[in-house]
Amino acid sequence: MNFLEKMIERAKKDKKTIVLPESYDNRIVKAASIILEKKLANVILVGDEERIKTVAEGSDISDARIIDPGKYEKFDAFSDAFYEMRKNKGMTPEKAREIMKNPLYFGVMLVKMNEADGMVAGAENSTSNTLRPALQILKAAPGVKLVSSFFVIQVPNCEYGQKGAFIFSDCGLIENPNADELSEIAISSSKTFRQLFGEEPVVAMLSYSTYGSAKSEFTEKVIEATRLAKEKAPDLLLDGELQVDAALVPAIAEMKAPGSKVAGNANVLIFPTIDAGNICYKLVQRLAKAEAYGPVTQGIAKPVNDLSRGCSVEDVVAVTAITCVQAQMP
Numbered sequence: 001m002n003f004l005e006k007m008i009e010r011a012k013k014d015k016k017t018i019v020l021p022e023s024y025d026n027r028i029v030k031a032a033s034i035i036l037e038k039k040l041a042n043v044i045l046v047g048d049e050e051r052i053k054t055v056a057e058g059s060d061i062s063d064a065r066i067i068d069p070g071k072y073e074k075f076d077a078f079s080d081a082f083y084e085m086r087k088n089k090g091m092t093p094e095k096a097r098e099i100m101k102n103p104l105y106f107g108v109m110l111v112k113m114n115e116a117d118g119m120v121a122g123a124e125n126s127t128s129n130t131l132r133p134a135l136q137i138l139k140a141a142p143g144v145k146l147v148s149s150f151f152v153i154q155v156p157n158c159e160y161g162q163k164g165a166f167i168f169s170d171c172g173l174i175e176n177p178n179a180d181e182l183s184e185i186a187i188s189s190s191k192t193f194r195q196l197f198g199e200e201p202v203v204a205m206l207s208y209s210t211y212g213s214a215k216s217e218f219t220e221k222v223i224e225a226t227r228l229a230k231e232k233a234p235d236l237l238l239d240g241e242l243q244v245d246a247a248l249v250p251a252i253a254e255m256k257a258p259g260s261k262v263a264g265n266a267n268v269l270i271f272p273t274i275d276a277g278n279i280c281y282k283l284v285q286r287l288a289k290a291e292a293y294g295p296v297t298q299g300i301a302k303p304v305n306d307l308s309r310g311c312s313v314e315d316v317v318a319v320t321a322i323t324c325v326q327a328q329m330p
Helices: 003-013 026-038 049-055 075-089 093-099 103-112 127-137 179-197 217-232 244-248 250-256 274-287 313-328
Strands: 016-020 041-046 065-067 118-121 148-154 165-169 202-206 237-242 268-270 291-298 304-306
Touching: 003 291, 003 313, 016 026, 016 103, 016 313, 026 041, 026 049, 026 313, 041 103, 041 313, 075 093, 075 103, 075 127, 103 118, 103 127, 118 313, 127 291, 127 304, 148 179, 148 274, 165 179, 165 274, 179 202, 179 217, 179 268, 179 291, 179 313, 202 217, 202 244, 217 237, 237 244, 244 250, 274 291, 291 304, 291 313, 304 313
Parallel strands: 016 041, 016 118, 041 065, 118 304, 165 268, 202 237, 202 268
Antiparallel strands: 148 165, 148 291
16 A cells, blocks of 8 residues: 555545635546545535536536635634734734635635634645645644645655655745754654654755765754754654765665664655755656655644645645645644
8 A cells, every 4th residue: 555545544534624725726626526536535615606516517526515705604703813813914804804705715714713624725826825824824833833844755666764755855835944944844844754654753854965074054054953953852863964875875874874873764854955855856756756745734733735736636635635634633
């Protein structure tokens, strides 16, 4: 059973309700029909019912709940709640009502008000537009200083990581984290790995240097991030700075980082910048024919996840399954 099949099976065992707000996109309604058919989640579609049904022609969404924001009986309550959240930042009641007509904001408010357990969007919207409502309404989870993102990478016929599975972070949200932010990304990613795989995370703080083989402001950032992460989470298996070959390959680890419990065994790879992470995940995806699921957010109070605008129907189903599993976590 591969990673996605495991996520679908776990989602089915404790079915959650997921909002898909981009309901005029054919990929979304097709994905909704598959999600409902597989019984992996309850689905809320946001928008005009007749228009959604027209888009969905040929796809069975009869079991989906369709909510038109302007006609929803709790619309005023949602608008008032959003106004109260944002009034100190210049929000007015009139502006709050207008914003709440936006499917992304309305969808997140459904999650906030416990009408849904999570949201998946981004097929038609940028990452910033997708995540802004979540950050404004849901905010970070208790004890989390930074919301970040990750990819699940599943490499076929691979002896490294968790039987070829890895968490790559951050490849989609934090562009150039400072040392403290990088340490937070590492800790969040370790928790994500444990949640999704149920195994011990082994975290490598990646660099172009291993144990001081090069010295620059870039390597110093990773060294300091490693120190901070170990200070914050002393029981976590984490080490750095490590080159990626030292992080993954036992024989190279023995030469470059002898004695490290992480080197040669890493299953969570923390990249120093979004440049490095994004380039690396795409290379692995294309050259190693890996499955890449994400970017998935971590650290939001309730799960809201971003799709690529080039996503497929299968991508929507996959991210929805992951979102369901995240929503199952305490």
